[in-house]
Amino acid sequence: MPQSTPPAVVVGAGIGGLTTALLLARQGRAVTLLERRTTLEEAGAGIQLSPNASRVLVALGLAPALTRQAVTPDELVVRSLSSGRRLATMPLGETMRARFGAPYWVIHRADLHTLLLDAARGEPNIRMAVGRKVTGVTVDGDKARLAVETAGGASEEREAGLVVGADGIWSSVRPALGDARKPVYRGYAAWRATIPAGEAPEEMAGNITGLWLGRGMHLVHYPVSRGRLINIVLVARAEGSVSEWNSKAHEADVARHLARAVPALSALADRSLDWRVWSLFDLPPPRPWGLGPVTLLGDAAHPVLPFLAQGGALAIEDAAVLADTLAGEPNDVPAALRAYEAARQPRAVHVQQAARENGRVYHMAAPLSLMRNLVMSRLSGEAMLARYAWLYGWEPPQRRDARLSAA
Numbered sequence: 147m148p149q150s151t152p153p154a155v156v157v158g159a160g161i162g163g164l165t166t167a168l169l170l171a172r173q174g175r176a177v178t179l180l181e182r183r184t185t186l187e188e189a190g191a192g193i194q195l196s197p198n199a200s201r202v203l204v205a206l207g208l209a210p211a212l213t214r215q216a217v218t219p220d221e222l223v224v225r226s227l228s229s230g231r232r233l234a235t236m237p238l239g240e241t242m243r244a245r246f247g248a249p250y251w252v253i254h255r256a257d258l259h260t261l262l263l264d265a266a267r268g269e270p271n272i273r274m275a276v277g278r279k280v281t282g283v284t285v286d287g288d289k290a291r292l293a294v295e296t297a298g299g300a301s302e303e304r305e306a307g308l309v310v311g312a313d314g315i316w317s318s319v320r321p322a323l324g325d326a327r328k329p330v331y332r333g334y335a336a337w338r339a340t341i342p343a344g345e346a347p348e349e350m351a352g353n354i355t356g357l358w359l360g361r362g363m364h365l366v367h368y369p370v371s372r373g374r375l376i377n378i379v380l381v382a383r384a385e386g387s388v389s390e391w392n393s394k395a396h397e398a399d400v401a402r403h404l405a406r407a408v409p410a411l412s413a414l415a416d417r418s419l420d421w422r423v424w425s426l427f428d429l430p431p432p433r434p435w436g437l438g439p440v441t442l443l444g445d446a447a448h449p450v451l452p453f454l455a456q457g458g459a460l461a462i463e464d465a466a467v468l469a470d471t472l473a474g475e476p477n478d479v480p481a482a483l484r485a486y487e488a489a490r491q492p493r494a495v496h497v498q499q500a501a502r503e504n505g506r507v508y509h510m511a512a513p514l515s516l517m518r519n520l521v522m523s524r525l526s527g528e529a530m531l532a533r534y535a536w537l538y539g540w541e542p543p544q545r546r547d548a549r550l551s552a553a
């Protein structure tokens with residue numbers, strides 16, 4: 147990489163920021179990661195990594211660490227939340243890997259975050275600066291100035307020729323680019339908890355991802371922590387939004403929703419699980435989504451409802467495309483950033499819309515739900531998988547180009 151290549155400042159050491167830092171550092175670019183937190187703890191919850199995301203992490207050399215920590219469920223089992231009837235099955239595991247060329251993993255967020263952090267800490271081109279909250283960004287030609295507040299209350303200013311705002315849904319970089327919109331609350335909350343596998347109801351046992359569909363709500367579960375824990379996510383209508391991310395939930399809310407489920411699930415409300423609650427928001431990507439040497443990535447650019455389990459995956463995809471466009475235009479950062487944004491806009495909007503639509507289908511009431519169940523029960527596992535080919539078959543540009551030129 148030429149000497150004049152500007153170092154990068156990545157704001158936010160979440161999934162998107164860490165993946166971006168790793169990819170840019172591997173290209174020989176110096177990267178400073180600014181993270182507002184001083185301790186990088188992740189919520190006690192799981193995350194699904196579909197092949198479109200896992201292939202980027204595999205290309206980063208993280209497969210051995212991921213294979214040690216993640217679980218590869220054999221299948222997705224869809225059931226009715228109120229009757230327990232099995233509605234459909236979709237193969238995951240080896241079928242998914244064979245079809246899309248990369249694994250479908252489920253993993254505890256803390257494990258994913260730790261292995262990304264370990265990789266970043268082992269990278270000489272990455273400098274991690276924690277306890278640094280970016281409070282403002284101004285653009286002056288091909289330079290950006292960042293106002294930073296330290297955990298101790300001091301103010302710092304930094305200048306950079308490349309800034310990536312990967313600071314999540316409540317991004318401070320996004321409004322600094324002139325986007326005054328706030329994420330839109332979509333009337334749902336997600337309650338999450340983990341339960342030791344040995345204490346989980348029989349219906350949740352086995353190496354599966356479970357999806358239970360009910361009127362106005364659904365529940366997902368899958369094993370994490372090498373199968374020691376089962377991660378549970380309950381999504382249901384919620385009147386108001388909670389401002390705090392990862393707040394402690396009111397057990398009465400969980401019990402009220404679970405009361406409509408089969409006894410095995412409703413009994414979860416009687417267990418002393420540490421339920422946490424997330425209000426669910428999304429927001430179409432800003433236009434423009436970047437300015438001069440500044441761009442956005444992941445939830446900062448396009449927060450997405452979790453009904454397709456794709457927010458983290460999109461952030462990882464963004465990172466791969468950004469690294470590719472910067473490699474193509476190493477000395478013209480604004481041109482590379484605009485190319486990245488143009489490439490990502492349609493995909494992000496498509497996934498956001500598909501996630502909203504998935505929520506609508508998951509939460510249907512009778513009689514529409516009866517039609518849905520009938521259609522699902524007639525689909526083979528292969529046919530179910532084929533419906534997601536547009537999503538899981540995504541490849542980073544470098545890989546796609548190499549495959550096409552070899553053909």
Ligand SMILES: Cc1cc2nc3c(=O)[nH]c(=O)nc-3n(C[C@H](O)[C@H](O)[C@H](O)COP(=O)(O)OP(=O)(O)OC[C@H]3O[C@@H](n4cnc5c(N)ncnc54)[C@H](O)[C@@H]3O)c2cc1C
Nearest residue numbers: 158160161162182194280313314336444445455457458459
């Ligand atoms: C219930 C639920 C289930 C989900 N399940 C899945 C799933 O299965 N699969 C999937 O792919 N996605 C899933 N998601 C979405 C996924 O969690 C997010 O999309 C993903 O974490 C976004 O990553 P990010 O790096 O863009 O942002 P974040 O993970 O939010 O990281 C942002 C980072 O920036 C830091 N930061 C914030 N502001 C500042 C600032 N001003 N200065 C410096 N640092 C700052 C934060 O501390 C944080 O470390 C789910 C989401 C929810 C709510």
